Amino acid sequence: DAGVTQSPTHLIKTRGQQVTLRCSPISGHKSVSWYQQVLGQGPQFIFQYYEKEERGRGNFPDRFSARQFPNYSSELNVNALLLGDSALYLCASSSGPNIYTIYFGEGSWLTVV
Amino acid sequence: QQPVQSPQAVILREGEDAVINCSSSKALYSVHWYRQKHGEAPVFLMILLKGGEQKGHEKISASFNEKKQQSSLYLTASQLSYSGTYFCGTEATEAAGNKLTFGGGTRVLVKP
Secondary structure, eight states, X not given: XXXXXXXXXXXXXXXXXXXXXXXXXXXXXXXXXXXXXXXXXXXXXXXXXXXXXXXXXXXXXXXXXXXXXTTSOEEEEEOSOOGGGOEEEEEEEESXXXXXXXXEOOOEEEEEO | OOOEEEOXXXXXXXXXXXXXXXXOSSOOXXXXXXXXXXXXXXXXXXXXXXXXXXXXXXXXXXXXXXXXXXXXXXXXXXXXXXXXXXXXXXXXXXTSOSXXXXXXXXXXXXXX
């Protein structure tokens, strides 16, 4: 079975631009969460979606938004990019919203120049 | 507030043991352990739940002291493949919604 798949794997954007990152969860998983990992640090929670509803939001500005589609795939959007948004963006899926093993995708490396 | 991991880094010879600690100032419901190799995604190792339930699928053990809000990961008879950065992620409540708060990581290097 395929794991969590993310696209694109690498991308470079200019300050002020917008970016959309995509995630497909493991088959059968209905919960998707997004994390930002800055180089040398642990992942930081951004959003969680379950059954297309937002179930949790981390301490990120409104420039960050996300949504989940009927097939449980998800998109993370970041507007008005800043240099500090450069990071690895990880998508994780689980079978349920609470206390289930969370599996991470390979991530999308975003560089803002 | 993120959990504190110690040590920050450890160097082992193949076959040696190591303990990685994860401490929180908040009451915890669960602790999740992941290993991340350079340029790769974090890989699930272990989940420990309040009440003692433990779930994992690798030959790595861990403990969860609910009174101290501390978890320890035990690397026994380390192998070269154990090299990487280990992260603990914590959930404060059962309804945390997969919102893991990660520590800063412990870098482990296993040498031949």
